[in-house]
Amino acid sequence: MSEPTSNQESPAPTGRARLLAALRRPWSRGQVTAAVLLAVVGFGSIVQVRANTEDDRYVGMRQGDLIQLLNSLSSASQRAENEIAKLQQTRNTLRSDTDSRRAAVERARQQATTLGILAGTLPATGPGVRITVQDPSGKVGTDTLLNGIEELRDAGAEAIEVNDSVRVVAQTYIKDGLRGVIIDGHQLSPPYTIDAIGAPHTLAQAMAFTGGFIDEVENIANGRVLVSQSQNIEIASVRPPAQAEYAHPVTNQ
Amino acid sequence: MIAGLGLLIGIVLGLLLQPQVPLWMEPYLPIAVVAALDAVFGALRAFLDGIFDDKVFVVSFVSNVLIAALIVYLGDKLGVGGQLATGVIVVLGIRIFSNVAAIRRHIFHA
Amino acid sequence: MPARTTARPAPPRPTPATPIPGLLDHITAHSLDEDYAHVSAQRAAAAEKPVKPGSAALVVMLLFGLLVAIAGIRTAHNAPASQTNHAELVTQVKAQSAKVDALRRQIDGLQGDISSLQGQSAQAAAEGQSLSTQLTRLGVLAGTVPVQGPGVRIVVDDAPDGSAHVKDTDLQLLVNGLWQAGAEAIAINGQGAKTFGTAPERLTSLSAIREAGSAITVNYHRSLSPPYVITAIGNQNQLPARFSNTSGGQAWFDLHAVFGLRFQMTPEESLTLPAAHRLSLHVATTPVTLR
Secondary structure (H helix, E strand, O other), X not given: OOOOOOOOOOOOOOHHHHHHHHHHOOOOHHHHHHHHHHHHHHHHHHHHHHHXXXXXXXXXXOHHHHHHHHHHHXXXXXXXXHHHHHHHHHHHHHHHHHHHHHHHHHHHHHHHHHHHHHHOOOOEEEEEEEEEEEOOOOOOOXXXXXXXXXXXXXXXXXXXXXXXXXXXXXXXXXXXXOOEEXXXXXXXXXXXXXXXXXXXXXXXXXXXOOOOHHHHHHHHOOOEEEEEEEEEEEEOOOOOOOOOOOOEEOOOO | OHHHHHHHHHHHHHHHHOOOOOOOOHHHHHHHHHHHHHHHHHHHHHHHHOOOOHHHHHXXXXXXXXXXXXXXXHHHHHXXXXXXXXXXXXXXXXXXXXXXXXHHHHHHOO | OOOOOOOOOOOOOOOOOOOOOOHHHHHHHOOOOHHHXXXXXXXXXXXXXXXXXXXXXXXXXXXXXXXXHHHHHHHHHHHHHHHHHHHHHHHHHHHHHHHHHHHHHHHHHHHHHHHHHHHHHHHHHHHHHHHHHHHHHHHHHHOOOOEEEEEEEEEEEOOOOXXXXXXXXXXXXXXXXXXXXXXXXXXXXXXXOOEOOOOOEEOOOOOOEEEEOOEEEEOOOEEEEEEEEEEEEOOOOOHHHHHHHOHHHXXXXXXXXXXXXXXXXEEEXXXXXXXXXXXXXXXXXXXXXXX
């Protein structure tokens, strides 16, 4: 090692002075030796670091430690599997419950649609007939129309509308008015249009049989009836939402 | 040196004969070797120091090996075999280093 | 021979003040068996010659060589096996570790599923609740829900002498009059052919009262013969008076007075009307999407 062995003239140099002197004379024997040894140390370190980071953190572990690690991993995996079994059971029960609940809700929705159409709170559309009744002599009255509506129902009419303004439901009543008829409180004048949704052919036939609606209107009331079948009858009138006052659902079904 | 010759003969004999070591003894072989190494280096240093003695060599060799093996064996029985082995190796290792340093001083005057 | 260093006299063993920090120093300082120094000092004191390594040393070195060789051979022999063992253990540890990770991820997934299912279930429950109320309200009006309440019971029958029969149009007018008078639900019963005591037929928007031969059919399949019992729920006090003001009421007044058809209306405190038989729509749909 090149060190200033004896104090010749200058006083003992400080560490910094020694460092600077070393930098100025790079090729002294001591520095070369140190360089070679440091190179060896560097090489060895890098090799070791590379070997260590190559996912071999288990290489240095002793057998006993590895076995212990294996045991603890094994029991951890056992616990996890138990947990999974419990969670799966919970999930399966929950899933079937949820499925049946959602199925029930879906059925309820469909039922609500059906009831809405029946009760007249929802507009309806479908195949059917559009019946136009001309009544020049004003003789078409409650009896005839009532009969006509009953016949349409008997022929499977699912929704009925009169004059594009009154929806006919169970509670619908007809009575004679000043100029025409009054249906559910609405004053209607001829010509009357009756829209009915159902099987078009069946509905048309129901109107046409002997002694039926068309017969009554044309032969007795001197009116004219035109029945046109359609695949797309639209009934837009709805009844205002109502709550029955006297009729209550029976509890404990 | 005769002692060096003895070492060589011992190694050759071991390689040739390859005696079967009983299974229960096998884990203690490495410890025994390190303990023996400590005794040998100690003897070499004593020799270089000029204070060598046969009897002391024999006693230190045998006692080192036996005591080291005994400690580790006890440790295994108690369940701390690994830790005690580590401790014994540490101490023996330090002693070997120290003795070798002294030997180095003798040989290289460094 | 190197200069003999002064035999170190065996000093009284200095017990370190604090053993732990001084342990390494102690070990380093006493790394050479003091026996050597001790025996050598003894010999010097007894003025004997220093001993050279002799036969004992030879034997010991022989043993040492043997030991080294044997240990070396055993280790080399076991190395492959222990290495395989080690390698196998490492593989097992890695595999097990990966498995535990996968299981943990599975647990997370399951917990996520469960909480989302719980949300859906709660949502469905709430929706079901609101739909249920709606269905009841609509069902009362449409006729799919059995109802009870005050109202009137009307019994009509053919003329006692058989000269006049109750026709389907008569019943239609009767029912029409009741609706006009404010009835909320109506059911018709009668003597069914061979089916006595069956429940009344609830009238819905699909109900038709038709005559077929000598019987009147209500709701397509129920064939009834007189006497007919019509039950209507509404204001039991107002219904009779209002009914008599309707054209239906007046018509029946005539039917009774002129043709002798029997007619009797009785207010009732509590009437129970059954639900209509399964109502279903075949072709009608609504263009409106329900929620």
